[in-house]
Amino acid sequence: MKWYCQKGEYGKGEVAEHAQLYRDCEKEGVGISVMKPFAGGQLLDEKTSLFKRTLTHTQCIQYALDRPAVMTVLPGVRSLDDLYTALSYVNASPEERDYSVIGEFTPASADGVRVCCSHIQPCPAGLNVGLINKYYNLALAGDELAKGHYDKPPLHAGDCVKCGHCESRCSFHVKQKRRMAEIAACFSK
Numbered sequence: 001m002k003w004y005c006q007k008g009e010y011g012k013g014e015v016a017e018h019a020q021l022y023r024d025c026e027k028e029g030v031g032i033s034v035m036k037p038f039a040g041g042q043l044l045d046e047k048t049s050l051f052k053r054t055l056t057h058t059q060c061i062q063y064a065l066d067r068p069a070v071m072t073v074l075p076g077v078r079s080l081d082d083l084y085t086a087l088s089y090v091n092a093s094p095e096e097r098d099y100s101v102i103g104e105f106t107p108a109s110a111d112g113v114r115v116c117c118s119h120i121q122p123c124p125a126g127l128n129v130g131l132i133n134k135y136y137n138l139a140l141a142g143d144e145l146a147k148g149h150y151d152k153p154p155l156h157a158g159d160c161v162k163c164g165h166c167e168s169r170c171s172f173h174v175k176q177k178r179r180m181a182e183i184a185a186c187f188s189k
């Protein structure tokens with residue numbers, strides 16, 4: 001089976017390929033466990049959501065469970081409150097589970113907001129462009145651990161030499177050179 005996951009060491013693929021992965025798994029009888037159904041909190045805020053809509057925890061869980069072949073979701077919890085919030089899905093009404101608000105979403109809607117694909121690599125300056133963007137998105141979503149993770153690799157957004165290689169290959173037309181400056185300014189605070 002092909003591997004389409006967009007993150008991780010073998011990360012590659014675009015939205016249409018992910019949809020194909022789900023269909024392939026369903027056809028082959030392979031169950032999928034979805035991790036991070038809130039995308040590290042990004043889906044819970046319209047400013048960071050791929051769908052450009054604020055979704056509730058329940059809507060995110062239902063959306064993930066409704067994908068073909070998905071058997072379970074594994075949300076991260078930082079506290080008992082987080083756990084209760086996730087578990088409120090169990091008693092949620094059909095109206096609360098309804099995520100049709102994202103019905104007009106198309107892959108094109110992701111333009112300019114999503115950068116975590118490995119196919120924009122390699123960066124001639126050696127930056128892990130996807131990871132840097134991922135930690136920035138998590139920081140914007142309020143993840144207090146994101147800066148610590150961002151700091152660990154030897155190269156950071158400030159090391160970008162603005163060659164534009166990643167920008168020219170990005171499927172979502174993210175203005176990466178400008179974004180690297182934005183990320184460097186954010187994490188240097």
Ligand code: SF4
Nearest residue numbers: 123160161163164166
């Ligand atoms: S623009 Fe910056 S991040 Fe993108 S490939 Fe060039 S040096 Fe790397």
